[in-house]
Amino acid sequence: MQKIEHGFVMTGAKPNKNAMAANAGDTATGLDAMLCFAIYGAAHAFTRAYKPLLEPLGLTYPQYLVMMALWTEDGQKVKTLGDRLGLDSGTLSPLLKRLEQSGLVKRKRDAEDERQVKITLTPQGLDLKERSSGVMAEIGKATGCNLEEAVALREALVGLKDRLEGAESE
Amino acid sequence: MQKIEHGFVMTGAKPNKNAMAANAGDTATGLDAMLCFAIYGAAHAFTRAYKPLLEPLGLTYPQYLVMMALWTEDGQKVKTLGDRLGLDSGTLSPLLKRLEQSGLVKRKRDAEDERQVKITLTPQGLDLKERSSGVMAEIGKATGCNLEEAVALREALVGLKDRLEGAESE
DNA sequence: CGCAATTCAATTGCGTGCAATAGATTTATG
DNA sequence: CATAAATCTATTGCACGCAATTGAATTGCG
Structure with missing residues (x-):
């Protein structure tokens, strides 16, 4: 099965925490790109995962x-x-x-x-x-999430969403 | 400005870590619902946030x-x-x-x-x-993410996506 | 070589998402 | 009371997202 690559935009700037920490404060280098790609991909993956389950319904x-x-x-x-x-x-x-x-x-x-x-x-x-x-x-x-992961992830996403929605005036 | 509520599916089951930990192992109670709503919302929030910036381009x-x-x-x-x-x-x-x-x-x-x-x-x-x-x-x-948050969130999302895509045979 | 299987892009059809608009109803205001 | 403003649903138009199909080109196999 062909796996979809991720993080391709960051050629030469892998999503490695240490590597990123090297140029902290430079949020424009691709961090947001990493996030938007990840969310984009995860959202579609969710839709695709639900699809075969919902089809019978x-x-x-x-x-x-x-x-x-x-x-x-x-x-x-x-x-x-x-x-x-x-x-x-x-x-x-x-x-x-x-x-x-x-x-x-x-x-x-x-x-x-x-x-x-x-x-x-x-x-x-x-x-x-x-x-x-x-x-x-x-x-x-x-x-495959345990509760801790799922809850933490959910809260991070909700927080992110709220910040994105609240930042339109700035 | 009208804020969109979140977590409404969990009426009586707030996304509170302690509350959830009470019925650990019961992933079907709404945890996945919480996650899918959160991702759904965050993805659209991202799209909406980008829209006014991309329009001039x-x-x-x-x-x-x-x-x-x-x-x-x-x-x-x-x-x-x-x-x-x-x-x-x-x-x-x-x-x-x-x-x-x-x-x-x-x-x-x-x-x-x-x-x-x-x-x-x-x-x-x-x-x-x-x-x-x-x-x-x-x-x-x-x-409004610092590097730690963004990197952690990205990795969580990519991991989630990979698990969702890899679980179709099971 | 010859033909089937594979690969790749494009097309079709359907279901979102969303801006913009329209139409109807209710509320506010003079 | 009359009229303007606000509220709410529906419609239109455009752009995804994806399954299914088509059609052209390449590869594989006998």
Whole structure:
């Protein structure tokens, strides 16, 4: 199996902690490149890892994320889902339409506020939660992380995200 | 400014190291969900952070990655670029066509092996390297990572990716 | 040599992501 | 009350990302 190389941008500047420490303070040399490549690759790897597991369920990865959000709290507004997943209506509207066509959710405008659309799970949508229980276990195994690693990694990523989002004015 | 929440899937199971350690070994409870949400969010945050910086250069984020690959080594084959970036021809072909239309690269079939297409930088494509030097510095600042963090995070991500890619047979 | 298998780039089709816009509804303001 | 501003969903257009297919070129094997 052909393995994808990583760190190729750093020809002559390997991602070695000691080597990097030599020119500390020089964050522009490729460090950010290393990070952005790594995140880019890891995110796609995650998507690819989930794909064969989700296929039998008839879900794509983003659809799975939406379903997880609904399993956690049913009847959310499109807006709420968008905020939580970081997606806008341009992405969610067609995605939810597909989930509705698959018979997993229903969309209905809120009688109180006709602007909003509430997304509720159908019985099949709820069933899918049980049927998807193996997915998380599989991925958990595939990541091969112990708890310490996973928690640390998650916190680092969330922190990174927050800093990236908060730095737009500077 | 509305901040996007994170960790919402873990209602009642906060990403707290002590809390999680209580049910160690139970990787299916949401740990993988935490990770996949975090990576998903961080990857998009990166893309969004790069966007305003790359816009003046007329590049999208994936196009920027391709250009970086070419700045590191000019004249690469489409296949090589695909391997290094983890993209296939279905993604690269149209992307490279756009870069060619922008006047940044040229595509020419290899005379030795007519199957292959070599991508070479135009003078403008090379110029862009200098003009984009500020981008890396800006992102480096925006991430707000010190070297230790960045290197550790990168290695964790690469390791995660490798494990995810290597676990398909199991 | 001749033909099948392989390799490589391009194309097609579908599903995101996201900016920009439109349309409808609610809220705020005079 | 009327009108402007804000809110929310849907649509459009463009650019990925990837599976599947096509078509051309090369390699391998008898």
